[in-house]
């Protein structure tokens with residue numbers, strides 16, 4: 001049974017058609033990444049799936065009772081507001097301290113429960129967001145640019161954690177990412193979006209597809225080289241773990 005099926009989905013905002021003819025489904029345990037240029041409708045696609053936006057065309061069928069965990073693009077917290085990680089995790093729903101502790105463990109940050117949110121590194125903050133999304137034991141985990149602002153080691157480490165979560169919990173993972181180099185190694189399937197699905201398939205297939213090359217550049221010889229990053233300086237860095 002698919003986690004969801006989107007059939008011919010389209011949506012417009014103020015007369016502008018943002019997405020059209022989107023047909024997409026996912027199986028349990030799959031890791032699927034959506035890539036595409038800015039404004040190509042990636043976040044809109046995720047928000048449709050979460051149920052936050054009604055579609056104008058087509059239909060979205062979710063597995064009955066599908067449990068979704070959502071990590072939004074950016075959550076702003078007032079840094080002057082004292083709040084521990086544990087309190088933040090229990091804000092929205094009634095959960096036990098044991099559940100919080102399990103979720104933090106799953107997210108790879110077992111020792112952070114009593115830390116202040118304002119003291120966390122970017123990587124640690126995103127793992128708290130991940131832990132929060134895991135509280136409801138999702139069958140589908142949806143992440144919208146969860147690694148935005150993290151450096152390369154932080155990003156790679158975050159994706160390794162996602163892979164671990166998938167193994168431990170068996171959930172499907174649908175994410176939007178601009179980290180093409182990691183996407184290609186961390187995903188089972190890549191969807192290339194630009195108002196419609198331009199191409200999709202295994203990472204190696206998508207990386208060599210002309211539609212993908214047209215969007216992300218010809219000279220990359222695949223995505224791996226695209227975001228190559230050389231360090232010629234040293235700096236101290238507080239990683240997520």
Ligand SMILES: Nc1ncnc2c1ncn2[C@@H]1O[C@H](COP(=O)(O)OP(=O)(O)OP(=O)(O)O)[C@@H](O)[C@H]1O
Nearest residue numbers: 013014018036037038039040041042043044045176
């Ligand atoms: N609620 C809304 N009302 C009007 N326009 C919207 C709304 N949500 C998104 N849009 C527009 O739809 C288009 C696609 O936005 P979306 O956020 O889905 O793109 P994206 O691919 O996630 O972009 P990015 O990579 O920059 O995050 C943009 O032009 C955006 O301005």
